[in-house]
Amino acid sequence: MTSDDIPSGRTGRAADRTGGGAAQKAVASTAPFAASGAVIEADGVRRRYAGGFEAVAGVSFSVGRGELFALLGTNGAGKTSTVELLEGLARPDAGTVRVLGHDPFRERAAVRPRIGVMLQEGGFPSDLTVTETVRMWAGCTSGARPTGEALDLVGLAHRARVRVKQLSGGERRRLDLALALLGRPEVLFLDEPTTGLDAEGRRDTWELVRELRDGGTTVLLTTHYLEEAEALADRLAIMHRGRIVTAGTTAEVTAARPARIRFELPEGVPAARLPLGLRAAAEDRRIEIRTHRLQESLDELLTWARESGIRLHGLDARSASLEEAFLDIAQSASESEKVAA
Template sequence: MEKLASPHHRDGAVIASHDAVIDARGICYAYGAHRAVNSVDLQVQRGEIFALLGTNGAGKTTTLEILQGFRAREAGELKVFGTDPRQHPGTVRARTGVVLQEAGFFGEISVTATVKLWKSLSSRTDDVDRALRTVGLDHRASHTVTSLSGGERRRLDLALAIWGNPELIILDEPTTGLDPESRRTLWSVISDLRGAGTTVVLTTHYLEEAEALADRVAIMHGGEIAVTGTLSEVLASRPSRVTVELDDGYWPPAHHRLPDGVEMRRETQRGKEVLVLESTDQQLALTWLMNAADASGLRLGPLRATPASLEEVFLDISGQPLN
């Protein structure tokens, strides 16, 4: 795949330009009596990957349609590139590429012919060979679309979306149904786009995808944004976990008082007794455990220290798994 120049850093906090490409405040939309989008605030900064998560029916796709100007919001304010996408759709779409959940192709024509057809319809200019190299499809240029695998078709979707180097790309569940190898190939392409300064907004059903790609995430539930921020910010409010196997049913003596902010319980995991400590300060929990073990002359069994996961945050908000 063709690599793009990378003037930006992976850390969302180190982005050269901090102006908002998308600035939505209080946007609303209802289908009859059902409020699909309820007073949503959403800001997406230039040059970042922003992941919008939520279960089916959470309001993600409707929100994306409003952001693109395809659907008129019923309330709230919205600016994309500083303009209203509903009032000035041509201005916004000329600077935006989109990958829908499902796209239709003429299966009997070649990959190159498909991109050339898109070239004839697009207001942006680009080179067909460059677009295919960028998504790693140059070796399949002469093949028909019907001969492509599912992952290759999604890369073709992406080739059309990035045509002409748009400043903003919106990806609606771009890797759903793909095998792990194809998914990671698309991740690499998406990361390269952000590295070249493109702003990316994606919805996904894969939490590991958001963790691997996103500078910032938002979780929607019931048409509202329940939480938003960098991964570190979103996870900081949830406790990390320290788990250690217990020998002979050992339990720390009562005089080893737990510090404030650390909770402890005893569990059976895979047939073994374990001690579980939870705290937003993992170092504090580990320090207490080591000191208690030394004071008691105890040699600890296998120990695992794991941070809070995006899955735990999601389950806490929605009460159901994402998939």
């Protein structure tokens, strides 16, 4: 089957999402492509829309083989616009993009058979069954997996004879993933892959993505679920208004943000009795301490509690989460823009 045979609603997109064929960690880099050895590379990439709006404003990053890289950002940050350039769906207005060493727009024939794309929104022919849908897309895919194998991968084997219009939103996302994996891609683009999935489906998808990465597949993920990026990503970048404002491992991104210690003091013990070295915010008997020295502060707190004969109820100590770092970065970037204006 050729792309001309594809039903309306997804015409022209089949070859952009299916692939064929098949750990080194890369760091954000603007090194020449030939020397970097990365699988996905963007160097000073810009993309403008009608009216002069610049959705991508000089983005640079690279992704190594077998690495999972998450691209995060608020709505309108430029994530999807960036990913579309990497998928070869559009040409950058400036800068350079390479996937597997090729320009994905000009050299589509060299790139498409080796990548898989899970779009943010699918558009399946609603009257086909799940099996018929997979077989249709397999006809456009070099070296496609057997239909049963593809459905087993995403937990849809028991829904094989069900019509697409009878699937839940989460099941349609699983079908979208099955189609992206049909050609055993070397590079996999996942755009909001777990939207609509329940907690069990999300965890199953995470495990599948980990297995693909561990098997050598390079994955670029966009997601609004920060716990998803925290659980899966080897490295990540956070975009704001078309620019990358921070990048690195989760630990590197969160390192500059304070950890927190929370607990509740017993009745009759005022917050003023806490050691002077621990700055605390108190609400009734609930205490929250923010610190860049988590181990030392926790040790100081526990020593004080033991020596004072005080029991700390509901004690919870943890480093800054990716969500906290994300919100802090987004707020700081917005405030900087207001000052500049």
